[in-house]
Amino acid sequence: MKYLQYIVLTLFVLVLTNSCIKEDFDDCNNVTIYFQYLADGDKDVLSDYMTKVDLYVFDEGGHIKGVGTYHEDELKKFAAIPSFKLQPGKKYKVVAVGNAYDATKVVNVEATSFSDIYLQSPEWGDSDKKVTNHDDNYLGQLEFTMPEQEGTMYRDTVTLYSAHVDVEIEIYGLPSPSEKSRQSSEILYELSIQNSNAQCSFENEINTDEKGTIYPDLIYDDTKKCYRTDGFRLFRMDDQFNNHNGVESECCEHTLVLRDLTASEEAAPIFTGRLYNYITGNEKVEELVVKQEAVLPIELQFHNLQGEITIPEWVVVDGEPEWN
Known part of the structure; x- marks a missing residue:
């Protein structure tokens, strides 16, 4: 795994005890993921380059657990919206894919190694169609361990890089x-x-x-x-x-x-x-x-x-x- 891709930005990591508005915590989200892109500088300019980010969530063994999508308004506002619920005390990996539109297809997502999951054009491999372009894709990933305590909100940031x-x-x-x-x-x-x-x-x-x-x-x-x-x-x-x-x-x-x-x-x-x-x-x-x-x-x-x-x-x- 590449250290640049797995960088943990401690300035952005925040663990908060959060009281759920529902009686049964099982119905509450407990993870919020933010995104940043530094381009060729040292300031976050993600909203200048990305209008959509898809977040793929994997368990410790690399098995896909789900996919969520963040749209332009959420990315521009850096909205602190809890996006999903994960099990306390467990390790997870997430991969963020920026600008996956009509010229992007994710293949082999059931593979348990990130090196075997690919972005490609939807037309690759189709002899009846020509590939004419790719989207301006970005990728980033993060590993983290959920807090042991029930009712704890975990927040972290994924840094994306150009693809x-x-x-x-x-x-x-x-x-x-x-x-x-x-x-x-x-x-x-x-x-x-x-x-x-x-x-x-x-x-x-x-x-x-x-x-x-x-x-x-x-x-x-x-x-x-x-x-x-x-x-x-x-x-x-x-x-x-x-x-x-x-x-x-x-x-x-x-x-x-x-x-x-x-x-x-x-x-x-x-x-x-x-x-x-x-x-x-x-x-x-x-x-x-x-x-x-x-x-x-x-x-x-x-x-x-x-x-x-x-x-x-x-x-x-x-x-x-x-x-x-």
Whole structure:
């Protein structure tokens, strides 16, 4: 278990004797869990990044006991609402999953090891569907022992950590949709990321044995005169709890592929490039990718139909994305 994930924030731990308003204490909740996210600073900014947190509760043996959901209003107010009842004197583990929406599915939740429970896209493994994106997920976990005394309210805080990378891809030098086809404004290029990380465990670790292809949507930006992604995310590419030296090769086997959909199916892609080589070959890019609020900026320039990955100008100038 990783010490960063199991950190017990003593400043936030509070055990209070609480008189239940009901005669039978068995009907009363006795646990309140709060959440925090520090991003790349030292202040809680969770409500700036998360609008929903699902809390999975496990007994000491790792068996699932239940799931609760905290919504935006509760997260913003840091509401001290007792959320469930647990047995006094027993040990428990909880895992918080941030922003698990339509692009997130939790699989194998009956497993008794957090390293075998995964976040993934609902479309992974379905040959009839393409994966197009991931949610901006966050993960955190906590172990604790309930007070022995009946009628005691236990309060604690789970710290969450990023499980994703925001990927911004801009493609210059290709004909616009209207230039490409006079009959349609349809995007006639297909972008894909092959060997993409398909699963992230409840330990917030990449399952390096499970890879797949993701097909982010492309839009054409008339202002910038480029094709680009919008709100595209991948699972992380570093081992943030064991290795702070940068991107790990096993976690970053991604290959960027761009195809011209007007060409024959047998035609070669118009561009292919390994993301690991690009990231590790550019120090400023790698620094952005290993942050909590990780960003992977990619600019693909075409000259005479020859493509080249370059670093966006904002990375070279000040290392901060223009949308921050």
